[in-house]
Amino acid sequence: MKKNRLDTAEAGVSLTSLSEFIDRARPLRNAQSLLMGTLHHTQELFEYIPREAVELISEKLNLPTAHIYGMITFYNYFSLKPRPAYQIHVCKGTACYVSGGSRVLERLKQELKIDVGEVTPDGLFGLNVTRCLGCCGLAPVMQVNEDVYVRVVPERLPAILNSYRQKGIRGKASTRVGAFEHPGQSRYDNKRQATGRRR
Amino acid sequence: MNEKKVTLTIDGIQVVARADATIMEAAEIAGLCIPRLCYHSRLSEAGACRVCIVEVEGMKNFVPSCCTRVAEGMVVRTNSPDLLKARRDIVELLLDNHPEDCQTCARNGDCELQTLAQQFGIRERLYQGERKHFPVDISSASIVRDPDKCILCGKCVRVCSEIQGVNALSFSHRGFRTNVGPAFDLPAAESVCVNCGQCTLFCPTGALTERDDTEKVWQALSDPSKVVVVQIAPAVRVALGEPFGFQPGTDLTGQTVAALRRLGFDRVFDTQFSADLTIMEEAHELLHRLAHGGKLPMFTSCSPAWIKFCEHFHPDFLENLSTCKSPQQMMGALIKTYYARKQGLEAASIYSVSIMPCTAKKFEAARPEMKASSFQDVDAVLTTRELARMIKQAGLKFSELKPEEFDDPLGESTGAATIFGVTGGVLEAALRTAYEAATGKELERVDFNQVRGFEGIREAEIDLDGTRIKVAVVHGLANTHRLLTEIRAGQRHYHFVEVMTCPGGCLGGGGQPRPPQGTEPLDRSFYQKRAAGIYTIDSRKIIRQSHKNPQIKQIYAEFLGTPLGEKSHHLLHTHYHHRTPKGFASIREEIFNL
Ligand code: SF4
Ligand code: SF4
Ligand code: FES
Numbered sequence: 001m002k003k004n005r006l007d008t009a010e011a012g013v014s015l016t017s018l019s020e021f022i023d024r025a026r027p028l029r030n031a032q033s034l035l036m037g038t039l040h041h042t043q044e045l046f047e048y049i050p051r052e053a054v055e056l057i058s059e060k061l062n063l064p065t066a067h068i069y070g071m072i073t074f075y076n077y078f079s080l081k082p083r084p085a086y087q088i089h090v091c092k093g094t095a096c097y098v099s100g101g102s103r104v105l106e107r108l109k110q111e112l113k114i115d116v117g118e119v120t121p122d123g124l125f126g127l128n129v130t131r132c133l134g135c136c137g138l139a140p141v142m143q144v145n146e147d148v149y150v151r152v153v154p155e156r157l158p159a160i161l162n163s164y165r166q167k168g169i170r171g172k173a174s175t176r177v178g179a180f181e182h183p184g185q186s187r188y189d190n191k192r193q194a195t196g197r198r199r
Numbered sequence: 200m201n202e203k204k205v206t207l208t209i210d211g212i213q214v215v216a217r218a219d220a221t222i223m224e225a226a227e228i229a230g231l232c233i234p235r236l237c238y239h240s241r242l243s244e245a246g247a248c249r250v251c252i253v254e255v256e257g258m259k260n261f262v263p264s265c266c267t268r269v270a271e272g273m274v275v276r277t278n279s280p281d282l283l284k285a286r287r288d289i290v291e292l293l294l295d296n297h298p299e300d301c302q303t304c305a306r307n308g309d310c311e312l313q314t315l316a317q318q319f320g321i322r323e324r325l326y327q328g329e330r331k332h333f334p335v336d337i338s339s340a341s342i343v344r345d346p347d348k349c350i351l352c353g354k355c356v357r358v359c360s361e362i363q364g365v366n367a368l369s370f371s372h373r374g375f376r377t378n379v380g381p382a383f384d385l386p387a388a389e390s391v392c393v394n395c396g397q398c399t400l401f402c403p404t405g406a407l408t409e410r411d412d413t414e415k416v417w418q419a420l421s422d423p424s425k426v427v428v429v430q431i432a433p434a435v436r437v438a439l440g441e442p443f444g445f446q447p448g449t450d451l452t453g454q455t456v457a458a459l460r461r462l463g464f465d466r467v468f469d470t471q472f473s474a475d476l477t478i479m480e481e482a483h484e485l486l487h488r489l490a491h492g493g494k495l496p497m498f499t500s501c502s503p504a505w506i507k508f509c510e511h512f513h514p515d516f517l518e519n520l521s522t523c524k525s526p527q528q529m530m531g532a533l534i535k536t537y538y539a540r541k542q543g544l545e546a547a548s549i550y551s552v553s554i555m556p557c558t559a560k561k562f563e564a565a566r567p568e569m570k571a572s573s574f575q576d577v578d579a580v581l582t583t584r585e586l587a588r589m590i591k592q593a594g595l596k597f598s599e600l601k602p603e604e605f606d607d608p609l610g611e612s613t614g615a616a617t618i619f620g621v622t623g624g625v626l627e628a629a630l631r632t633a634y635e636a637a638t639g640k641e642l643e644r645v646d647f648n649q650v651r652g653f654e655g656i657r658e659a660e661i662d663l664d665g666t667r668i669k670v671a672v673v674h675g676l677a678n679t680h681r682l683l684t685e686i687r688a689g690q691r692h693y694h695f696v697e698v699m700t701c702p703g704g705c706l707g708g709g710g711q712p713r714p715p716q717g718t719e720p721l722d723r724s725f726y727q728k729r730a731a732g733i734y735t736i737d738s739r740k741i742i743r744q745s746h747k748n749p750q751i752k753q754i755y756a757e758f759l760g761t762p763l764g765e766k767s768h769h770l771l772h773t774h775y776h777h778r779t780p781k782g783f784a785s786i787r788e789e790i791f792n793l
Contacts, residue, residue: 051383055780064366064783065382066390073371080383 011052014045018053022060031061035071039078048079084119084126085169089143093132100153101140105129107154111161124169125161207273222253222264222275232717233277234286234315236403237352238265241721241791242361245353249289250315253277261285287319293350295326297404304348304405311403312350314716333378338386340565341394341410341558346378349406355379355398362702362721362791364677364784365508367392379406382780391511391782395504395676395700396558396582396709400720409558409582409710413589416579419550420463427550428538429464430530430609431455433471434556434620434705435583437732441712442587443597447725448732453602458590459554460603469605470553471612473530474619474628476754477501478745480771481523481625482633483762485695489668494518496671496686496693499625501525503563504700504709508676510778513683522772526619527553527560528569530609531576532770537758538609539572546572552579554586556620556708559700568773582710611750614645614743617736622674622704622793623650623657624733626697630661630670631744638664645743653703653723653730653793656682658693674699675791680784702793706730723793 021041025034038061042053049072058065072078090096090105105127109115112125119126133141138150149160203218209229216225221244223233236248244266252261256274261282264275276282294316301307333346353370356379360366367381367390381390399407419427436452445451459467481499488497500506500521509516524532531553535546553560563569564577581589590597604610615631618624627647634642649659650670655678658671671693673682679698685691701707702721706729714725742748759766 054382058783059781062783064360064369064391064785065780066366066369066371069382069384070369070371074373 011050015052015056018042018045019056019060022057026060031063034061035063035068039068039072043078046082048082051080081119082123085124086144086164087126087128089128089130089133091131091133091139091141091143092129093136093139095132095136096140099139103154104140104142104152104157107157111157124165205269205271205273207269207271207275209275210277216269218269220269222255222262222267222269222273223251225269226253226264226275226277231277233264234318235265236311236315236350237354239354239357239401239719239721241719242354242357245357247351247353248293250286252282252285252289254279254282283319287321290315290319291321291325294321294324295328296330297350298330298347299324305408305411306405309713309716310405311716329375331375331378336380336387337410338388339392339394339410340388340562341396342387342392342399343408343410344380344387345406345408346380347406348404349379350404351377351379352403353379354401354403355407358397358401359392360677360785361787362675362677363393363395363397363700364680364786365391365393365395365512365782366785368398389780391780393504393507393511393676393700394559394562394709397701397720399558399709400711400713409584410561411585412561412579412581413585413592416552416581416589419552419579422550424548425550426465426544426548427463427552428466428468428534429459429552429554430468430470430473430527430534431459431554432527432556432560432620432705433474433617433624433733434708434711434729435554435586437620437706437729437736438556438583438711439587440597441715442584442591445598446728447714448728448730448735450732450736452736453604454597454600455554455586456605457600457603458586458595458597461595461600462589462593464552466606467603468530468534468609469612469616470526470530470555471616471619472609472748472750473526473533474501474616475613475745475748475751476529476533476771477523477526477619478615478625478628478632479751479755479762480529480767481521482629482636482745484521484523485629485633486637487763489666489694496696497521499629499697501619501625502559502698502700502705503557504559505676505679505698506775507559507562507778508679508700508782508784510775511780511782512680512784514777515687516683517775517777520775522774524569524771524773525560525563526616527555527580528563528571528576528773529771531564531569532571533609533754535572535574535576536770537754541608546574550579551577552581553577554581554583556583556705556711557701558582558709560710568775571770583708584710584712587712608750608753611748613745613748614737614740615745616748617733617740620705621651621730621733622699622702623652623672623697624704625699626650626670626672626695628745629695632746634661634663635744635746637666640664642744650697651734653726655790655792668694670695670697672697672699674704674793675702676700677785677787678791681786681790684786702726702791703730706733707793721793726793 042049054068092101112120116127140152142149142152204215205218206215209226212229214225214229226233233251235251237245246263246266251264253264254276336344356368359368419425437448440449440451456467485497498520534551539546561580564580569576615628627650631645650672656673661668673679703726707726718725
């Protein structure tokens with residue numbers, strides 16, 4: 001699985017810098033009040049909060065990982081997964097909805113084999129819904145990163161997606177720093193897969 | 200503590216309460232038990248469930264009585280019609296997001312939510328909204344977590360953090376998706392959970408329960424090719440009666456043996472026999488470490504959740520753990536070797552069950568280290584609660600059973616083994632033997648009252664005829680975490696420390712019957728009754744020191760040789776290893792005393 005991979009050396013550098021950040025801040029405040037700032041810093045550093053970072057923070061601040069995880073998942077700002085290269089927003093505002101926005105969404109789910117809020121395993125696409133992008137006259141509307149698509153019909157979608165596939169991960173506008181693949185990731189990426197209903 | 204008093208009126212009754220008391224506490228004085236779900240007197244206040252709301256004159260809204268302080272002249276009503284309706288609405292809203300499967304729930308009949316619904320006279324489901332749906336976590340050998348039944352009271356989160364210091368659980372996500380679980384939503388088996396089961400005592404619903412292994416055992420019992428052997432732990436006999444209406448602490452050893460035979464177990468042995476054996480090995484190990492400069496302090500190793508705690512949180516102390524296996528595992532190893540040989544049985548045909556006050560014993564039995572007989576030494580572990588269920592399923596009239604005796608030769612035990620079930624007991628039992636082994640003299644009094652009691656950390660100095668050794672007893676893992684931290688920092692110095700995971704020791708184990716509704720888990724006087732039961736059994740025994748147990752002498756003569764000998768080493772001792780994820784414990788500000 002190739003996942004938005006930057007080389008591990010770079011990841012190591014980011015973890016070291018996070019570690020130094022905590023060391024600098026540690027004398028200033030108690031662990032609990034440092035946590036929020038540290039998580040913000042981590043999010044900025046990696047564009048998400050990798051599990052290694054949580055474990056590092058936990059060790060450095062002597063705070064339980066369960067507690068930190070609770071904090072991370074409470075705030076929308078923090079993300080536990082690397083951001084996809086291309087975030088798709090499908091409008092489900094009233095105008096888009098009545099002119100077929102939900103069919104667009106269904107088709108995207110099919111094409112990408114993911115649900116709303118998820119990211120494809122290759123890290124390329126993420127799928128989200130949004131309320132009104134402010135161009136109702138052109139409904140249904142969809143946005144991929146900065147690109148806006150209007151009057152979308154489901155049949156056009158494979159071609160649109162392919163154009164991004166061709167650009168690949170490196171083709172997107174902003175470059176990511178510090179994201180990396182790490183061994184524990186799949187375990188919580190696809191969370192609760194290891195637990196199952198009885199019978 | 201604030202000694203200032205205030206006077207207030209609750210439902211027309213004048214009450215004088217401490218100025219820092221909550222309305223709920225003041226109401227107790229007035230003889231009222233306000234309904235509650237998230238409150239526990241020994242945990243921090245949460246104010247999460249709002250079932251405890253009351254009306255306070257002059258306040259616009261109802262206030263939660265569990266976390267609102269009293270004030271001079273306050274006028275409180277706890278049962279106005281509006282209030283009752285509001286409380287009822289709250290319970291109905293909880294039910295709205297709760298599965299409708301009471302009949303098939305492990306807590307059917309002893310669920311606090313069910314009781315409230317019953318008390319409030321809720322006869323239909325008025326609200327029918329969307330329900331949360333999460334998978335059940337069955338990854339753990341000990342604990343099953345069914346988030347759909349969780350009402351988010353947070354008691355498990357608090358007991359795991361505040362009493363046990365483990366912090367395996369936390370609230371995560373937000374709003375409708377709020378859930379309680381381990382970090383990264385990992386399955387419990389991959390978390391720092393040590394399987395102590397305290398959360399299963401605190402959970403008001405069926406969201407956290409012991410893993411039910413009764414089915415496995417019923418299967419084995421009906422399998423004619425199996426010889427099903429069972430052992431029972433010391434703390435079980437003083438608590439098993441509770442679900443059948445006996446007072447806590449009632450000694451039901453004989454009835455338990457009889458019940459097990461009636462259920463179809465072929466041999467009934469006593470874990471107390473192997474507790475005596477543990478003492479033989481552990482006392483000699485202590486003397487050996489003292490004489491040969493071994494790692495000190497030596498920690499007892501019979502509480503499996505403590506072992507896992509040490510592996511996750513304090514790996515630098517692993518060498519301080521006694522290498523002795525727990526009595527359950529010693530017995531397991533002997534049944535499939537010594538006993539099998541003696542009886543001409545195939546070890547493979549033996550199905551070995553143990554009845555324990557403990558959920559962590561399920562995990563322990565499944566550990567890869569526990570295959571001394573080249574089979575899994577113990578095949579199934581049932582908690583006291585599960586055994587009570589089996590007895591009920593079989594329709595046995597437990598209270599009418601005539602007491603019976605254990606089978607020979609693994610059924611004979613001393614008073615020293617009985618007290619394994621209470622905090623301080625293992626240490627006391629070890630001292631009773633170590634003293635005589637070290638000095639060659641007879642102990643005048645076998646009672647070591649210095650190490651008894653319910654304070655979280657107790658210490659004593661014992662004179663082994665000239666050599667003074669410092670010992671300590673600790674129970675509850677948050678207390679243990681503090682003790683270890685202070686030992687590491689050089690603030691405390693001991694030779695020998697007894698560690699019990701659960702407050703009170705095994706008698707307060709996570710697999711014991713829950714106290715009846717209206718009595719909280721960790722209730723001191725409730726636990727005291729169980730402890731008194733244990734000490735009574737000990738004091739009535741003629742033999743009260745492990746090394747005087749004739750069957751123990753016999754097994755050394757016939758089979759084991761000497762304590763710490765070659766055979767013992769192979770069957771009765773083991774080593775533990777550092778475990779990930781690494782855990783970060785929390786310490787309470789004060790030592791937690793039961
Ligand atoms: S079993 Fe013990 S350690 Fe595990 S979650 Fe429950 S209270 Fe915490
Ligand atoms: S699992 Fe049980 S104890 Fe924990 S929050 Fe849910 S209902 Fe409360
Ligand atoms: S018991 Fe008071 S809010 Fe839950």
